Amino acid sequence: MIYFDHSATTPVHPDVLDLMNSIQKGVYGNPSSIHKLGRKAKSVVENARKQVAKSIGAAPNQIIFTSGGTEANNQVFWSRINQDKKHVISDTIEHPAVLNALSQIAIFGIDHDLVTVNEKGCVSITDLESAITENTGLISIMLANNEVGTMQPLKEITELAHEKNILVHTDAVQCLGKMPIDVNNLGVDFLSLSAHKFYGPKGIGILYFKNKESLSALMIGGGQESGLRAGTENIGSIAGMGLAAELATDELGNHITELKSFESSFKSELLSFSPNAIFNGDPENKLPGLVSVSFPGYRSDILLAKLDRVGMAVSSGSACGAGEVKPSGVLSAMGVDDKTNISTLRFSFGASNTSEQVDLLLSELKTILTD
Numbered sequence: 337m338i339y340f341d342h343s344a345t346t347p348v349h350p351d352v353l354d355l356m357n358s359i360q361k362g363v364y365g366n367p368s369s370i371h372k373l374g375r376k377a378k379s380v381v382e383n384a385r386k387q388v389a390k391s392i393g394a395a396p397n398q399i400i401f402t403s404g405g406t407e408a409n410n411q412v413f414w415s416r417i418n419q420d421k422k423h424v425i426s427d428t429i430e431h432p433a434v435l436n437a438l439s440q441i442a443i444f445g446i447d448h449d450l451v452t453v454n455e456k457g458c459v460s461i462t463d464l465e466s467a468i469t470e471n472t473g474l475i476s477i478m479l480a481n482n483e484v485g486t487m488q489p490l491k492e493i494t495e496l497a498h499e500k501n502i503l504v505h506t507d508a509v510q511c512l513g514k515m516p517i518d519v520n521n522l523g524v525d526f527l528s529l530s531a532h533k534f535y536g537p538k539g540i541g542i543l544y545f546k547n548k549e550s551l552s553a554l555m556i557g558g559g560q561e562s563g564l565r566a567g568t569e570n571i572g573s574i575a576g577m578g579l580a581a582e583l584a585t586d587e588l589g590n591h592i593t594e595l596k597s598f599e600s601s602f603k604s605e606l607l608s609f610s611p612n613a614i615f616n617g618d619p620e621n622k623l624p625g626l627v628s629v630s631f632p633g634y635r636s637d638i639l640l641a642k643l644d645r646v647g648m649a650v651s652s653g654s655a656c657g658a659g660e661v662k663p664s665g666v667l668s669a670m671g672v673d674d675k676t677n678i679s680t681l682r683f684s685f686g687a688s689n690t691s692e693q694v695d696l697l698l699s700e701l702k703t704i705l706t707d
C-alpha cells in the first residue's frame with residue numbers, strides 16, 4: 337500500500353519505535369515510586385517533557401501529557417466551568433474535537449458562538465471582534481485546518497484577545513513538523529498537539545498552558561501531572577512522543593521543502609490531465625503537502641475505492657457512511673456547493689513518500705479520470 341493520508345495519521349518513525357520498545361522492556365517502574373526504578377521512569381517522562389516543550393518554545397512545566405488532541409481540547413473547554421467568563425468563540429471549520437465538545441458542554445453553562453470562514457477557510461479578525469461579548473473568556477481557533485490546510489492568523493487573534501483579557505486556545509494537532517511553532521511568538525494561552533500526527537505513537541498528546549490557574553483537571557485521581565491529569569503515565573508513548581517531537585523539529589526545514597516539492601509537482605501534473613480539478617483552501621497560506629482537490633462530476637467514495645483497489649491510501653474530503661457520501665462541513669462552511677463537495681479527495685504527503693510514489697499516484701489518477 338502506498339500511503340498518502342499523513343494528515344489522518346503517520347507511520348511511527350523507526351527510531352521512535354526502537355526507543356518505545358526498549359522502554360516497554362526495560363523501564364517498568366512507576367514514575368511516582370520513590371525507589372530507583374521509579375526514579376528511572378520519572379526521568380524518562382521528564383526528559384520527554386523537555387523535548388516536547390522545546391519543540392514549541394515552551395517551558396517543561398507548561399506541558400501536561402494527555403491521551404491526544406481530543407483530550408487536550410476537551411480539557412481547555414471543560415476548564416471554563418471553573419472560570420468566571422463562560423462564553424467561548426470558535427469557528428465553523430474546527431475539528432469535531434472542538435465543535436462537538438463545545439456543543440455538549442452548553443448544558444453546563446458554557447455557551448459559544450462560531451465565526452464563519454471565507455472561501456479559503458480563513459477566519460476574519462473583524463468577525464471575531466464582533467463576536468466578543470462581556471462574558472467571553474476564551475477564543476479557540478485552530479492553527480491550521482486538517483481538511484484543507486489553511487493556516488489561521490493566530491498572532492493577530494491573540495493580540496486582539498489579550499487586549500480584552502480573553503484567553504486563546506489553538507488546536508495545533510496538524511502542525512508540528514510542518515510549520516515552525518513557538519508558543520511565545522503566537523502568544524497563545526493553550527495549545528494542543530497529538531503525537532500520531534508527527535510520526536509518534538497514537539493515544540498520546542500534550543496540552544500546553546501559559547498559566548496553571550486557567551486550567552482544571554479532567555482526569556481526577558492520584559495527582560500526577562501537577563494535579564492536572566491523574567493516572568499512571570504512559571511512559572513508553574510519552575518517551576516516543578518526546579523523540580518524535582525532537583526529530584520533527586530537527587528535520588523541519590528539509591521536511592517542508594520535500595512536502596512543498598511533492599505538492600507542487602502533484603498539482604501541476606494533475607491539472608495537465610484533469611484541468612477541471614479544483615484545489616480547495618488557501619493556495620499560499622497553508623500547510624505544505626496537504627492537498628484537497630475536488631473532481632467535479634466524480635464521487636469521492638468511488639474515486640477513493642478505485643485508488644484503494646490499486647494499493648493507494650487517500651482520504652475523502654467528505655464523510656462516507658452506508659453507501660452515501662455526506663458533504664464535508666468544512667468545505668460547506670467555505671461555500672463549496674454540495675456536488676463539488678462530495679467529489680473531493682484529500683491527499684496528504686509525508687515522510688514515507690518518494691517522488692516516484694507521487695508519480696505512480698498521478699498515473700493511477702490519470703487512468704481513473706480519463707478512462
Ligand SMILES: Cc1ncc(COP(=O)(O)O)c(C=O)c1O
Pocket residue numbers: 343344403404405406407431433478481482507509510529530531539540541
Ligand atoms: C485538527 C485536529 N484536532 C484534533 C484531532 C484529534 O486528535 P487525536 O486523534 O489525538 O485525539 C485531530 C485528528 O484527526 C485533528 O486533525
